[in-house]
Amino acid sequence: MENPLFSVEGRDLRVRDARTAFFEEGTPADTLVPVVGPVVKSWSRCVQIGLDAHVPSAKDIGPVSETQLREIRDRNAFLLSHARGVLSHLYEQIRSTGSVVILSDSNGLVLEGLGDPDFVNRADKVALKAGAQWGEGQRGTNAIGTAIAEQQPVEVVGAEHFFDCNAFLTCSASPIFDAAGQLLGVLDISGDSRSYERHTLGLVRMSAQLLEKRLFEAEFGRELLVFFHPRMEYVGSLQEGMLAFNQGGELLGANRCALDLLQLNRNMLGKVDFGMLFDQPFGMFVDRSVRDPHALSSLPCRHGERVYARMNLPAVLVPPRPVATPSPAVSAPARPRKPECTEGRVGFSCLDTGDARMGAAIRRATRMVGKDIPLLILGESGVGKEMFAKAFHEAGPRRAAPFVALNCAAIPENLIESELFGYLGGAFTGARKEGYTGKIQQACGGTLFLDEIGDMPLNLQARLLRVLQDRVVIPLGGAKPVPVDISLVCATHRNLVDAVKTGAFRQDLYYRVNGLTVTLPSLRERDDIRAIVANIITIETDGMRDITVSEKVLEFFERYGWPGNIRQMHNALRVAVALLDDDETVIDSSHLPEELFAMESDGDELLDKAEPRARRIEVAPLQGAESLETIERRAIDQVLEEEGGNVSAAARRLGISRNTLYRKLGRM
Missing domain, CATH: 1.10.10 (Arc Repressor Mutant, subunit A)
Structure with missing residues (x-):
């Protein structure tokens, strides 16, 4: 039989007695702390700032405007991009319990929420929705606002809320901190107080720890990460310590567990190195991790204790690029081997050919490798968005799994749905008897690349959003959800922000696919034209021919506007290579397709600055009925x-x- 002292009814009785004593009888808060804990301290703060527990409307404010909400979400993009997966996972744990999962910013403004429809309607009545402000100054004692004020996990049940109108709620919230210990936001579960469960606060606390772990790994994704704990079985858990070192062994960051385990404070970050924490040379530990990245090492700490540790090496270490002197001609290496850069498998090292803007995009994307964060690639048609997506796939842990691409603009609207979601046999007229596995299922375990997602029809945007939220897909004609595990990469040449404003693109889907945005420069903006030419020639010759491009043609390439970007250049060089005779090794203007000069009004002028074009062929008039x-x-x-x-x-x-x-x- 449940102890009445700890039952929901017993708790509510104690709280209501405390309310009477505090609000009506003036009993000092200190004497009530043993009864209702930190809640009464929150009541005191609310009274001090002038809130009246019986008149909530005086301080009640509506949600911020859509424009303000977008701006606030943009400012919290780093938090949102990593939190959405945690929100979805947390919601799956409490689905159908009449609850809502909420993420707020550091001021208590609700950024996003997922909830059961029946409870969401009730929650909306107390403004428990995106854009609403739940700081203590506006809503009185509540889990979100009080967690911010106390800087620790908080549970507020029923009558513990400052305002009587919120007494039907039970809320559990945990603050979220970044690697520097700064408050980023709050994770909260709110529901009907009658469905209160003791484990909810623990569930929220664990989810907040998971989110903090992801944020830490993302922030220091290009550094050397060390995971450790005195107990071997705790390495890999939420209780493990995490340290970030640069390649010189200097300590850059540490999570709260690491600070506690090593008896450090945050002021020591940047002032200590690996050798001051552990009694082992940093280089030795790195070398061991390179040989066996999954092995646990026993590390002696300087304060006497030993810990078990492993090091996570970054997926891509980009060394400093030497400054090269331009050569009069660009050649493809003549080596009898398969080149590093091929159309089938391409890495970031192939794409990073010296342009600063492209290099910055690669470095930003590299930090997301291996993380459950969608990548959105922006840029003009032909700049290499699909090649960039393939390189992102190749750089991550899913490289051995499928890379599946779908161009949303190239497929008729009535076929995109079946291509994306698949269908069962006989699902519609003309369907194959054996059915069809859609692109989403084909990409399971790997990467799904949706090119020109800005052209996806609105009705399919809603279905795609549901797949990304629930991680399941239902083929056309089917009823059973099929679990899917995909890394999502999208691309478009459109301005999705404008599309959202005009209603052509769903705002909720935009925030779902816009985890990290990278913009690829157009070819006319790049300063690595010669290196791109060399790469394309390598691809076209499979690295088996020593082919150069004349200096005049290279100068023409650097002046030309390239309306079709890299795709146009690749096609031009493919034709040029095909027109070379077996004993020719230099591409000049006579090998380039005439269409290259006809696409712009100044094409002839540009060509004249390069090399004279071959004379036009003028055959004499026909002489009778010639064959x-x-x-x-x-x-x-x-x-x-x-x-x-x-x-x-x-x-x-x-x-x-x-x-x-x-x-x-x-x-x-």
């Missing part, structure tokens, strides 16, 4: 004569290879 073979022969003879018998030059003007021209001459 096609006769006309071809006359054209070849005329061009050969004009080129002084130079077969290579004639072949270039005719747009065919020298071997093809020899074959045609052999038949004549």
